Amino acid sequence: MTNKVLISVCIAVFAIIFQSCSDRDYYDPTKLPGYVASNPSGLDYSTSHNVRLDLNYDVANGVISTVDFYTEYPLTNTGSLRTDITPIARGINVAGSTELSRRIPSYIDKLYAYSPNLFVPLVSSAKIANGIASFQPETISVEPANTTRAGNAGDLWKRASIYELKKREDFYAATSGDNFKYDIIAPDYQSNIPAEVMTHIGNTFAEYERIPVTSEFVRDATFTVVKGSKNNESTKIYLSVLAAGCDQRNSLSYFVYTGDKEFSELTKAETEKLEVITLLQLANSNNNHFSHMKIGLTPGNYIQLLYKNEHGQFVEDFPVGAKIGWRLNANGFDEANFTVKESEVRFSVPVWNDNKWGNQDYQGGTDSNYTIQFQTTDNKGNIYKCFGFEDKRYNSDEDYNDLVFHVYSDPADGLSELPEVKPEDITITESYKGILAFEDNWPKKRRLRFE
Incomplete structure (x- = not known):
């Protein structure tokens, strides 16, 4: 009898020890925080694991951007960032390279990387394999814009161009080797865009980060010649595309006025005298990084603007006092004929545009401004004067960076001063939520149960 009791006691003690020491998994990812599973597993307690996040892409050396990692596709069907999900990790990408290690739930097998910087892929994705997530850019697809026309400039919205600065044969016909389709074969001017300039712009006007209409940068994007190089009489002007964050095949034209008024003050008769010149059939x-749109100018390849003088000649020199305005034909590129087709139009002159929201208020007031204008400096103090377009009227993300252009002048101070984008330190924060467990009897009893 005594032996039976002793055996029973031993079995009971052994069961208690085994149950106490067995690894349990109380975690259920489908339940709300605080839920404890009723039937914990005694086989595998691991609910998370370390994953190396490798995110690498081609970008100018020195460009710095932030990146967020998600477990779900982070964009809506209109292309904006979802507000119903939060990133599981954050990081800073330097020169196109991010290598982080993060502990994530074991049930997750795919991750998405989102970066709002104009100069890097917007969304990349990766399948987790052997503890590594190697990201590749995703193709972005968004809903098309609604068609409309600009409002207060008479027929300037559909006025035919009188001159094309470049023809089809001036651009590469296909992407091959180091050349991109529709990049300019023989640029009128070339310059390397410093990484710090791209960092300033990319982090100030980030993808899907709405710029309020009250911002000093949301403004008429007219450029005025204020200084010349020939006895202070004229200046030469060039344009390059710095970045594009859109899926539309837009076209860019310009017009010039040399009178005493601003464009917004012109009468209908004066507006009728403006002549449109095609700058980029495909802007x-x-x-x-809308993957299907990797065609067009290389940033730093410039096309020179020409001025039509009083003799009807197209010359390089713009006189002091000349004002340059811009017309964006949204989805206006006719690839078959390499021309600009009639399409919805955005002007750099706000009063010539339809209000974005009809008669509705927008951010506290009506708004017909589709452009930003600003300047920034590189580490050597060189000034870069730029403007950007919002190319959609409805379903617009209001980040004003669908196209960003640099306007270079000779002399360098030949154009009017603009609001300045100043460099700021990049900081990120991460927050974590989970379960903290303690072992209170180690090392004395050398237990590592953490229960």
Whole structure:
């Protein structure tokens, strides 16, 4: 009898020890925080594991951007960032390279990387394999814009161009080797865009980060010649596309006025005298990370603007006092004929545009401004004067960076001063939520149960 009791006691003690020491999994990812599973597993307690996040892409050396990692596709069907999900990790990408290690739930097998910087892929994805997530850019697809026309400029919205600065044969016909389709074969001017300039712009006007209409940068994007190089009489002007964050095949034209008024003050009769000159049949940069749109100018390849003088000649020199305005034909590129087709139009002159929201208020007031204008400096103090377009009227993300252009002048101070984008330190924060467990009898009893 005594032996039976002793055996029973031993079995009971052994069961208690085994149950106490067995690894349990109380975690159920489908339940709300605080839920404890009723039938914990005694086989595998691991609910998370370390994953190396490798995110690498081609970008100018020195460009710095932030990146967020998600477990779900982070964009809505209109292309904006979802507000119903939160990132599981954050990081800073330097020169196109991010290598992080993060502990994530074991049930997750695919991750998405989102970066709002114009000069890097917007969304990349990766399947987790052997503890590594190697990201590749995703093709972005968004809903098309609604068609409309600009409002207060008479027929300037559909006025035919009187001159094309470049023809089809001036651009590469296909992407091959180091050349991109529709990049300019022989640029009128070339310059390397410093990484710090791209960092300033990319982090100030980030993808899907709405710029309020009250911002000093949301403004008429007219450029005025204020200083010349020939006895202070004239200046030369060039344009390059710095970035494109759109899926439309837009076209860019310009017009020039040399009178005493602003464009917004012109009468209908004066507006009728403006002549449209085609600058870029396809206004796009080949760093556009909407994957199917990697065609167009290389940032730093410039096309020279020409001025039609009183003799009807197209010359390089713009006189002091000349004002340059811009017309964006949204989805206006006719690839078959390599021309600009009649399409919805955005002007750099706000009063010439339809109000974005009809008669509705928008951010506290009506708004017909589709452009930003600003300047920034590189580490050597060189000034870069730029403007950007919002190319959609409805379903617009209001980030004003669908196209960003740099306007270079000779002399360098030949154009009017603009609001300045100043560099700021990049900081990120991460928050974590989970279960903290303690072992209170180690090392004395050398237990590591953490229960």
